[in-house]
Amino acid sequence: xxxxxxxxxxxxxxxxxxxxxxxxxxxxxxxxxxxxxxxxxxxxxxxxxxxxxxxxxxxxxxxxxxxxxxxxxxxxxxxxxxxxxxxxxxxxxxxxxxxxxxxxxxxxxxxxxxxxxxxxxxxxxxxxxxxxxxxxxxxxxxxxxxxxxxxxxxxxxxxxxxxxxxxxxxxxxxxxxxxxxxxxxxxxxxxxxxxxxxxxxxxxxxxxxxxxxxxxxxxxxxxxxxxxxxxxxxxxxxxxxxxxxxxxxxxxxxxxx
Amino acid sequence: xxxxxxxxxxxxxxxxxxxxxxxxxxxxxxxxxxxxxxxxxxxxxxxxxxxxxxxxxxxxxxxxxxxxxxxxxxxxxxxxxxxxxxxxxxxxxxxxxxxxxxxxxxxxxxxxxxxxxxxxxxxxxxxxxxxxxxxxxxxxxxxxxxxxxxxxxxxxxxxxxxxxxxxxxxxxxxxxxxxxxxxxxxxxxxxxxxxxxxx
Numbered sequence: 001x002x003x004x005x006x007x008x009x010x011x012x013x014x015x016x017x018x019x020x021x022x023x024x025x026x027x028x029x030x031x032x033x034x035x036x037x038x039x040x041x042x043x044x045x046x047x048x049x050x051x052x053x054x055x056x057x058x059x060x061x062x063x064x065x066x067x068x069x070x071x072x073x074x075x076x077x078x079x080x081x082x083x084x085x086x087x088x089x090x091x092x093x094x095x096x097x098x099x100x101x102x103x104x105x106x107x108x109x110x111x112x113x114x115x116x117x118x119x120x121x122x123x124x125x126x127x128x129x130x131x132x133x134x135x136x137x138x139x140x141x142x143x144x145x146x147x148x149x150x151x152x153x154x155x156x157x158x159x160x161x162x163x164x165x166x167x168x169x170x171x172x173x174x175x176x177x178x179x180x181x182x183x184x185x186x187x188x189x190x191x192x193x194x195x196x197x198x199x200x201x202x203x204x205x206x207x208x209x210x211x212x213x214x215x216x217x218x219x220x221x222x223x224x225x226x227x228x229x230x231x232x233x234x235x236x237x238x239x240x241x242x243x244x245x246x247x248x249x250x251x252x253x254x255x256x257x
Numbered sequence: 258x259x260x261x262x263x264x265x266x267x268x269x270x271x272x273x274x275x276x277x278x279x280x281x282x283x284x285x286x287x288x289x290x291x292x293x294x295x296x297x298x299x300x301x302x303x304x305x306x307x308x309x310x311x312x313x314x315x316x317x318x319x320x321x322x323x324x325x326x327x328x329x330x331x332x333x334x335x336x337x338x339x340x341x342x343x344x345x346x347x348x349x350x351x352x353x354x355x356x357x358x359x360x361x362x363x364x365x366x367x368x369x370x371x372x373x374x375x376x377x378x379x380x381x382x383x384x385x386x387x388x389x390x391x392x393x394x395x396x397x398x399x400x401x402x403x404x405x406x407x408x409x410x411x412x413x414x415x416x417x418x419x420x421x422x423x424x425x426x427x428x429x430x431x432x433x434x435x436x437x438x439x440x441x442x443x444x445x446x447x448x449x450x451x452x453x454x455x456x
Contacts, residue, residue: 002371002419003378003398040443045378071274076400076441093303096270098402098441121304121334123374123402172374172402203376226377256378256398 003256005045005227008234011052029235040075042241051081052147070096103128107144117170126173127166131159177207185211193223217251260295263287265312268303275440289321302334306343336434337363345405359429361410368420374404381425383415397445399437
């Protein structure tokens with residue numbers, strides 16, 4: 001059976017792995033390559049690297065590290081950040097990334113998704129979505145340019161409508177990051193992820209809110225996502241990936257040990 | 258000499274690094290002389306069958322690949338290219354002719370209600386005593402990412418199931434192919450590449 005995936009996310013800023021709380025106050029966690037290697041050895045199923053400054057600063061991600069990661073890593077990895085054209089995507093894939101993830105540029109020009117899917121195949125086109133639940137209006141809003149708090153804008157898109165839109169344009173996977181939960185470690189937003197799951201026929205990855213091992217079991221068993229992404233619990237060594245996977249196996253989650 | 262056939266596809270370097278991690282030297286080339294002299298060859302591929310086939314035609318590689326007699330390992334789309342044809346193109350009504358080195362036609366996977374593409378780590382069932390799967394523990398997971406697949410046929414040497422069974426590995430004469438990505442499949446994948454290089 002297809003295993004559920006545990007995906008550490010490494011937020012990259014100026015060549016270093018960083019972590020902030022709700023997208024603010026970034027602190028340096030460590031160098032990219034040793035961290036990536038450690039996660040692969042501990043049993044991570046996949047890695048995601050987000051250059052969190054790229055889109056909002058209007059520059060392309062510095063790619064030299066992609067090749068260094070590809071040299072040492074024997075699990076798949078995805079690169080996100082500032083990919084605006086087919087040429088940007090081609091270069092990152094040529095450096096050895098397995099997938100590219102598009103967020104703000106897809107919102108600016110949704111036809112980019114179609115062009116990338118035609119050129120490289122849908123399977124390597126991931127769409128990252130930053131979703132914010134506005135309690136006052138009860139709306140799930142898609143945010144753009146979240147790498148920089150001052151540049152962040154609320155788009156016209158409702159989260160679930162945007163998921164349907166990106167699927168129809170050829171996205172191969174959705175990473176749904178619930179911003180209300182990001183970095184606060186009180187659990188994935190099961191309700192929102194379940195709603196997304198119901199309309200998402202491509203792989204769906206949960207992001208935002210992991211704080212303890214039971215949160216992972218809950219999101220797999222209750223929201224039926226294909227993968228769970230987390231950052232701080234792994235960086236701060238609150239959760240060990242090997243132990244997490246043994247625990248999930250005991251909770252009857254299909255997992256690769 | 259180990260050669261990765263330069264198909265113009267984007268994932269050449271990840272295959273290159275995986276071979277180098279095993280301690281082998283490897284060359285990327287589309288030169289017919291280099292291809293002929295190679296001991297082992299890799300045919301990588303990502304993207305769509307139509308685009309990949311056009312790349313091979315543009316590079317005059319179709320006849321060169323067909324006349325190889327050394328072991329050749331197609332990976333993912335590279336494996337699909339070995340088949341007789343593929344449904345995958347910009348207009349899906351037509352079948353694209355591929356290399357025709359192993360039997361069968363690549364089809365869109367029918368996986369509903371499961372999600373497509375088939376993306377992630379899955380277990381496979383190899384035939385007994387297949388040298389390509391030597392020293393790989395039963396139940397090992399390999400990394401897959403695809404939405405088209407070759408149905409199981411007489412050239413299948415390992416199958417996988419996602420919705421329906423499909424070919425995870427294939428062999429006919431000197432041509433081998435794997436639907437998964439051994440270069441991204443951890444220890445099991447590294448062992449498979451090593452097994453191929455030691456054939």
